Amino acid sequence: MNTNKNLTIEETFNLAIKNHQENKIDIAQELYNQVLKVDPNHLSAINNLGVLFKKLNQIQKAKSCYEKVIQIDPKYTDDFFIDKTFSKKISLSHSSIQDKKPILTAGETIYL
Numbered sequence: 001m002n003t004n005k006n007l008t009i010e011e012t013f014n015l016a017i018k019n020h021q022e023n024k025i026d027i028a029q030e031l032y033n034q035v036l037k038v039d040p041n042h043l044s045a046i047n048n049l050g051v052l053f054k055k056l057n058q059i060q061k062a063k064s065c066y067e068k069v070i071q072i073d074p075k076y077t078d079d080f081f082i083d084k085t086f087s088k089k090i091s092l093s094h095s096s097i098q099d100k101k102p103i104l105t106a107g108e109t110i111y112l
Helices: 009-021 025-038 043-055 059-072
Strands: 102-105 108-111
Touching (some): 009 025, 025 043
Antiparallel strands (some): 102 108
């Protein structure tokens, strides 16, 4: 998956989170996309790409990511789905994120 060495999806995803937290946005985005090439329905990678796009003020791309997550799993949600950034509020159950470990960084939530 990575040109430097053969990483698993989980290792690549964790590296994406690390880079995202360190504000290395281009690297994080590339790593999330590598995860999605192998597993197009990796909810946390799609979700975190949405967080990344929102931070870059690429609102339509962020919205597309959030909508894809909801389409795949309507119960997977986070507070940023209900956001004044989007003209249409999306209200969902929080049941499926209870087993996820949130990481709060500079006003955003990235899920593992």
